[in-house]
Amino acid sequence: MNFPYGSSDFYKIITQGRFYMDRTDRIPLIEDAGEHLLFLRPRRFGKSLLLSLLENYYDVARADEFERLFGHLKIGKSPTPLHNRYLIMNWDFSAVDPQGTPDQIRTSLHDHINGCIEQFKVRYRDILNYDIRPDPDNALRSFQSLLAAVQSSEYKLYLLIDEYDNFANEVLMAGQSESRKRYEKLLFGEGAVKTVFKAVKSATRGLGLDRAFITGVSPVVMSDITSGHNIAENISLAPKFADLCGFSDAEVTETLNLIVRECGFSDEKAGEAADMMRKFYNGYRFSQRSDGLVYNPTLILYFMKTFQEYCEYPDEMLDENLAMDRGKLAYISGLAGGEDLITEALNGADTLSIHRLSRRFGVREMLKGPRDRMFMISLLYYFGILTLTHRKTELGEPILRIPNLVIKKLYAEQIQEMLLPHTDRDEAMHAAKTFYSTGDIQPLCDFMEQRYFRVFDNRDLRWANELTVKTAFLTLLFNDTFYITDSEPELERTYADLVMIVRPDMRQYQLLDFLIEFKYVPLGKNKLTGKQVRAMDRGSLTALKPVKEKLAEARTGLAEYQRKLRDIHGPKLRLNTYAVVGIGFDRLVWEKSAAKVAPASTNVAAANIAPGGLTNPAG
Numbered sequence: 145m146n147f148p149y150g151s152s153d154f155y156k157i158i159t160q161g162r163f164y165m166d167r168t169d170r171i172p173l174i175e176d177a178g179e180h181l182l183f184l185r186p187r188r189f190g191k192s193l194l195l196s197l198l199e200n201y202y203d204v205a206r207a208d209e210f211e212r213l214f215g216h217l218k219i220g221k222s223p224t225p226l227h228n229r230y231l232i233m234n235w236d237f238s239a240v241d242p243q244g245t246p247d248q249i250r251t252s253l254h255d256h257i258n259g260c261i262e263q264f265k266v267r268y269r270d271i272l273n274y275d276i277r278p279d280p281d282n283a284l285r286s287f288q289s290l291l292a293a294v295q296s297s298e299y300k301l302y303l304l305i306d307e308y309d310n311f312a313n314e315v316l317m318a319g320q321s322e323s324r325k326r327y328e329k330l331l332f333g334e335g336a337v338k339t340v341f342k343a344v345k346s347a348t349r350g351l352g353l354d355r356a357f358i359t360g361v362s363p364v365v366m367s368d369i370t371s372g373h374n375i376a377e378n379i380s381l382a383p384k385f386a387d388l389c390g391f392s393d394a395e396v397t398e399t400l401n402l403i404v405r406e407c408g409f410s411d412e413k414a415g416e417a418a419d420m421m422r423k424f425y426n427g428y429r430f431s432q433r434s435d436g437l438v439y440n441p442t443l444i445l446y447f448m449k450t451f452q453e454y455c456e457y458p459d460e461m462l463d464e465n466l467a468m469d470r471g472k473l474a475y476i477s478g479l480a481g482g483e484d485l486i487t488e489a490l491n492g493a494d495t496l497s498i499h500r501l502s503r504r505f506g507v508r509e510m511l512k513g514p515r516d517r518m519f520m521i522s523l524l525y526y527f528g529i530l531t532l533t534h535r536k537t538e539l540g541e542p543i544l545r546i547p548n549l550v551i552k553k554l555y556a557e558q559i560q561e562m563l564l565p566h567t568d569r570d571e572a573m574h575a576a577k578t579f580y581s582t583g584d585i586q587p588l589c590d591f592m593e594q595r596y597f598r599v600f601d602n603r604d605l606r607w608a609n610e611l612t613v614k615t616a617f618l619t620l621l622f623n624d625t626f627y628i629t630d631s632e633p634e635l636e637r638t639y640a641d642l643v644m645i646v647r648p649d650m651r652q653y654q655l656l657d658f659l660i661e662f663k664y665v666p667l668g669k670n671k672l673t674g675k676q677v678r679a680m681d682r683g684s685l686t687a688l689k690p691v692k693e694k695l696a697e698a699r700t701g702l703a704e705y706q707r708k709l710r711d712i713h714g715p716k717l718r719l720n721t722y723a724v725v726g727i728g729f730d731r732l733v734w735e736k737s738a739a740k741v742a743p744a745s746t747n748v749a750a751a752n753i754a755p756g757g758l759t760n761p762a763g
Contacts, residue, residue, distance in 0.1 A: 145402065147449040149442075150465075152192035154200050158213050165395055165441070167194070168219035170388055171201060175224055177379050180348065180356045182366060183388070184380040185430070186528025188442040188465060190389035191359040195234070195304045198357055202230040202302050205267055230302035230354070231271070231294055233264055238307040246329040249311075250336035257283035257340070261290050272297055284343045291352045300354035303344065309360035311337060337365070345375055362526040363503055378503060383433040390428060390438030396421055403448060407455035416648050417457070421447060423628055424461045427547035429532040440528070443550065457649050461624045462550040472527045473558040476520055483562055485520055489530065489546055490555040490618060491611040496521060496530065497541040529554065549624060556622040559615070563599045571595075572620050580626060581654045583720045589732045592616060597729040610664035613726035614641050617660065626650050640705040651716065659709060659721040661701050663694035667728040674730045685733050691725055695735055698723030702737055 148162040157164050174181065185191050200206050200213055207228035214220035219227075241252045258278050265276045274293040279285040294301045311330060330337045347353035358376055366376065379385050397418050404414040425443045429436075446463040450456070476482040489496055502522035521544055524530040531547040546552050564572065572595075575587040596616050622629050627644045644658040667673060670690045677685065685691060702721045710717055721737040 145399070145448075145452065147445050147452065149445040149449045152190075152196055154193060154196035155206075155213070157193075158200075163399075163445075165391055166217050167388060168197065168201070168214065168217045170385070171198075171219050172224050173384055174198070174357070175226060177382070177385075178377045179354065180358075180376045182358045182360070182363070182376040182378045182380070183385070184360055184362060184378070184526060185389050186440075186526070187361060188440065189528065190441045192236075192306055194389055195306050195357065195359060198302070199232050199234065199304060201227055203232045204228050204230060204271065204299055205232075229299065231264070231268055231297070231299045233260060233290070233301055233303045234306070235260055235304070236306040237310040240310065242311050246326055246336065249326070249330060253336055253340065254281070254283035258286050261286045264290060265293075268297075271299070284339065287343055287347070291347055294352035301347070301352050303347075303353055303356040305356065305358040307360060308358050309362055309365045311365065348375065362523065381431050381501070381503075383431040386429070386431040386434035387436060387438045389441065391441055391444050392436055392438060393422065393426060396426075396439055396444060399448065400451075403452045406452065409455070417451065420457060420628070420648070423630070424549045424624070427531060428528070429534070429547075432532050432534065432536070432542055435534070457647070459625060462553055470554055470558065472524070472529060473554055474561070476524060477558060477562055479520060481517065482520060483559075485517065486555055486558055486562075487612070487615055489524075490552065490559060491615045492545070496544045497537045498522065498544070499541055501525060501542070549629065552629075553622055553624050556619045559619045563596065563619075568595050576620050576623070579621070579658075580623070580656065583656050583658075583736070585722060585724075585734055585736070588617070588620065589724075589734055591620075592732055593730070596620070597726075609666075610641070610662040610726065612729075613664055613724065613732075614660075614662040617662070617724070618642060621658075626655055640701070640709075643705075643709065645709075645713065646718070655718075657709075657713075657717050657719045659702060659705055659719060661698040661705070661721075661723050663698050663723070663725045665690045665694055665725060665727045667730075672728070674728055677727050677731045680731070682733060685727060685731055688727075691727065691733055694725045695723050695733070698725070698735075699737070706737070 146160070146162040148157045148164075151157060151162070154164075156162070183191065183194075201219070206213065210223070210228055211220070214223070214227075235257060237253075237256075240249070240256050242249060244252075258280060261276060261278050261283070265272075265278075272293045274296040276286070276293045277289045279289075291301070329335050344353065344356065348356075356376070363378065366378075397414075400417055400421065401414050404411075404417065421439070421444070425439045425447070426437050428438045428440065430438070442465065443463055446465075447458055447461075450458040473486060477486055485496075498518045498521050500518075502518055521530060525532070525544060529546070529551055530544040533543045533545050535543045537543060546555060560569065560572075568591075572591055575591045578584050579588050618629070621627075621642075621644065626647060627650075628647055629644045630642075640659060641662045642658070642660040644660075646655045646657055665672075665688075667677070670688075672688075686695070702723060706719060706721055709719060723735045723737070725733045727733065
C-alpha cells in the first residue's frame with residue numbers, strides 16, 4: 145500500500161493507485177442535504193480531500209475519466225445523475241496571506257480569486273463560448289465575467305471553498321488589538337471578505353451558481369458575515385455525516401492487518417497495534433446521535449506509513465503537523481476560567497457539559513464577549529481538542545471529553561506550561577525518569593511538595609481534591625514515547641485513577657508499569673493547617689486518622705484493579721502499585737504495594753532513562 149500522507153489530491157491518489165478510504169457512497173447524501181452546505185471539522189481531518197473528491201466527481205472536464213476514477217468505488221456502481229455535470233470553481237483561503245493592512249489582505253484575496261478564475265478559464269476553454277475577462281484590480285468583477293460565461297454554457301457552477309475561516313483563526317491566535325481591527329475591517333460593513341461572500345450569495349439568484357460546499361474549522365466567519373451569506377446549511381453535526389471525514393475502527397483494523405501480514409507479524413501483533421492506535425488516535429464523535437467513533441485520518445496515515453516502512457511504531461505518536469494545536473489550548477488558558485477548564489478536562493471527570501454547542505459565535509464574542517464555559521468548550525470542540533460523548537447529564541446536556549491520548553498529551557504539556565517555570569522542568573523530568581525505571585516515587589513526591597503544590601495552592605481551582613492531586617502527577621508523568629498513559633481507564637466497569645502501561649515496543653527496556661490510586665485529605669475539614677502538616681515527619685502524617693482511612697480505601701481499590709490489569713496484560717506486566725494521599729496542597733504520603741515483577745530487560749539502552757535504585761516501599 146502506498147499511503148498518501150499529506151496529499152489531498154483525489155485524482156493523483158486514485159490514478160497512482162495510492163491508499164484511499166472510500167467515502168463516495170456519501171455523495172448522494174450530500175446532494176440531498178442541500179445546495180449550499182457548510183461542513184466543519186478540526187484541522188488535518190480530510191476536508192481538502194473531500195473537496196477534491198467532489199471536484200473530480202462533478203467536473204464535466206473529467207467525464208471521460210469517470211470509470212477510471214470511480215468505477216472501482218462505491219459510487220461507481222450507482223452514480224447520481226449529476227456526476228460530471230458541473231463547471232467547478234475552487235477557492236482555498238489558506239492561500240491568502242492574512243497579515244498586513246486590510247488593503248494588503250484585500251489585494252491578496254482578490255489576487256487569489258483572480259488566479260482561480262484564470263485556471264477556470266484555461267480548464268474550460270473548449271466548453272465556454274464567452275471569453276472571461278479578469279479584472280486584475282477587482283476579483284468580484286472578474287467573478288461576474290465568469291458567471292456570464294457560465295450562463296452562456298449548458299452547465300451550472302459548483303463552488304468549492306476550503307478553509308473559509310482562515311482569517312478568523314489567524315486573528316484568534318494572534319490576539320492583538322491591531323489584528324482584531326484588521327479582521328473587523330475585512331468582515332464588517334463592506335469589508336473585503338464580507339463583500340466576497342455577498343457576491344457568492346448574489347450568484348445563486350439565477351446567475352449560474354447552483355451549488356456550493358464550504359469547509360472550515362469553526363462557524364466564526366459565518367456568524368460575522370451574517371446577511372453577507374446566510375444561505376449555507378451547516379451539516380457538521382448531522383449523524384449521517386459524522387464519519388464523512390475520518391476512519392472507523394473496522395476500517396483501521398482491516399488496513400492494519402494487511403501491514404501486519406506484510407511485515408510477517410502474528411495475529412497477536414495485529415491486535416497489539418490496533419489497541420495502540422485505538423488509544424492514541426480514536427475517540428472523535430461529531431454527533432451525539434451517532435454510535436460510532438472516528439480516527440483522525442492524518443494521524444492514521446502518519447502511523448501506518450511509518451509502520452509499513454519500518455515494521456515499527458513511530459517513536460512519537462503525535463504527528464508534529466498537529467502539534468500546532470497547542471496554540472489553541474494556550475489561548476483558552478489565557479481566558480478567565482480557562483486554566484480551570486483545562487485542568488478539569490485532563491482529570492477525566494464527567495463534568496464538561498454545556499447546554500448546547502455554540503453554532504454561531506463571531507470574533508467579537510471571542511475577543512470581547514463574556515467567553516463563558518459554553519463558549520470555551522464549544523471552541524475546543526471545533527478545534528478537535530474536545531469531542532462529544534454518547535452520555536448526557538441528568539438535565540440532558542451533552543458531556544464532552546478529551547478524545548484520545550495524543551490530545552491528552554497537549555493538555556498535560558499546557559498545564560506544565562501554565563504552572564512550571566522552565567527552570568523546574570528539567571528537575572521534574574529527572575524525577576519522572578527515575579520513577580519510570582526504578583519505581584522510586586520519592587523524588588517525584590519531593591518535587592510535588594516543594595515546587596508544584598505551591599503553584600496549585602495559589603490557583604483558585606474548582607477541583608481541590610484527589611482529582612487535582614492526580615492531575616498534578618499526570619502532567620509530570622505523561623510520556624507517550626514510553627507509555628500508554630491513561631487516567632480513569634475503565635476496568636470491567638470500575639475505574640482506576642492512573643494506569644501507565646509500557647508501550648509494547650518499549651518493553652525491551654528497563655521501564656516499569658504503574659497503577660496509582662490518589663486520595664485527598666482536606667485541611668480545614670480535618671482541623672489541620674498547612675503550617676502544622678509541613679512541620680510533621682512522614683511517620684506522624686501517616687499516623688493521622690484521616691490519612692490512615694484514605695490509605696485503607698486506596699488499598700482496597702488497588703487490589704481489585706491490580707487483578708484486572710494482570711488478567712488483561714498477563715505475565716509480561718512489571719506492575720508497581722501505589723496509594724498516594726495528598727494532605728491539602730502541602731504534603732504527600734505514599735505507600736507502595738508489594739508487586740510481582742516480571743524480569744526487566746538488561747538492554748544497555750535503559751541506562752539512558754534514569755539512574756538510581758528502589759527506595760523503601762513503606763514510603
